[in-house]
Amino acid sequence: MGALNSQDSPEVVDLLRDLQLLSEKLIECRVDGDLERAGELADNATELKRKIAERRVVADIERASILLSTPTFRQRLSSLLVSAGTWKIERVHHAPGFGLLRVAEFAYSRKTFEEVFVPTIQDLQEEYAAALAADRMWKARWVKARGYWSFFSAAGMQAAVRTARKAFKMWSSAP
Amino acid sequence: MDIPRLTSKEAEILGLLLANREMYGLEMVHASESLKRGTVYVTLGRMAEKGYVESRLVEPEDQAGPAKRLYRATGHGTRVLRAWQTALQGMEAAWAL
Numbered sequence: 681m682g683a684l685n686s687q688d689s690p691e692v693v694d695l696l697r698d699l700q701l702l703s704e705k706l707i708e709c710r711v712d713g714d715l716e717r718a719g720e721l722a723d724n725a726t727e728l729k730r731k732i733a734e735r736r737v738v739a740d741i742e743r744a745s746i747l748l749s750t751p752t753f754r755q756r757l758s759s760l761l762v763s764a765g766t767w768k769i770e771r772v773h774h775a776p777g778f779g780l781l782r783v784a785e786f787a788y789s790r791k792t793f794e795e796v797f798v799p800t801i802q803d804l805q806e807e808y809a810a811a812l813a814a815d816r817m818w819k820a821r822w823v824k825a826r827g828y829w830s831f832f833s834a835a836g837m838q839a840a841v842r843t844a845r846k847a848f849k850m851w852s853s854a855p
Numbered sequence: 856m857d858i859p860r861l862t863s864k865e866a867e868i869l870g871l872l873l874a875n876r877e878m879y880g881l882e883m884v885h886a887s888e889s890l891k892r893g894t895v896y897v898t899l900g901r902m903a904e905k906g907y908v909e910s911r912l913v914e915p916e917d918q919a920g921p922a923k924r925l926y927r928a929t930g931h932g933t934r935v936l937r938a939w940q941t942a943l944q945g946m947e948a949a950w951a952l
Contacts, residue, residue, distance in 0.1 A: 791900075792900065795896065795899070795900045795903070795910075795924070796896040796897055796900055797896075798921075799880050799896050799923070799924055800892065800893065800896055802920070802921065802923060803880065803881045803884075803892060804892075805920075806881070806920075807881075826892070827892070829893065830891070830892035830893035831893070832893070833891065833892075833893025833894055834893045834894065834896060834897055837893070837894050837897045838897050841897060841901065
């Protein structure tokens with residue numbers, strides 16, 4: 681706070697000089713044992729520090745607004761923002777379970793795909809979106825993990841049902 | 856007399872559908888402790904093949920996302936559940952004697 685900054689205005693430089701003098705007087709008073717006067721000087725020093733901080737903030741804002749009014753700076757800033765935005769747009773995120781659905785579509789019949797796997801993944805995506813909307817990242821991760829587990833449970837159960845059905849057919853058609 | 860074949864999960868699903876008329880799969884999971892997300896649709900699919908339940912696709916109200924499947928018990932499903940409950944009560948009464 682008390683140190684001189686190269687960007688300080690003449691007003692701040694004067695205030696810093698006053699603060700320096702005040703600090704010296706404060707030390708003298710403490711050495712002399714005049715604690716009452718020392719208390720007053722300490723209050724004055726606090727007030728001076730507040731003024732210096734205030735002036736510096738005002739000066740920073742003025743410098744920033746001057747910079748923003750420069751067309752070259754504005755153009756550089758806007759192109760930087762646009763490129764950052766484009767990077768985000770280019771990253772396409774699929775909803776969770778998108779890949780699993782493609783695998784199920786390939787591996788199972790149309791009917792099983794539509795009646796078992798599509799609703800399972802729809803539920804996962806619905807609960808995942810609800811958790812994200814509530815800004816609950818950990819719940820969203822848990823929902824995703826549970827949804828994947830549900831998908832594999834459904835796949836396992838479906839395979840078991842299919843096998844049992846085939847076995848029953850073979851058994852019933854045997855002579 | 857043939858005792859209707861109904862697993863406990865099938866009976867629970869039919870009970871829920873009779874109490875609520877129409878439900879989504881996820882609603883059934885939320886309403887029940889024994890139904891799991893991973894197996895409820897396999898069970899529902901099997902029940903549809905047996906003619907216990909029927910389903911229809913419903914577009915979401917806000918038109919966001921794909922259509923969702925809404926399930927309801929059929930008349931046959933309702934009769935099977937009633938018969939199963941009666942048979943179960945009869946067996947319990949016989950066991951108590």
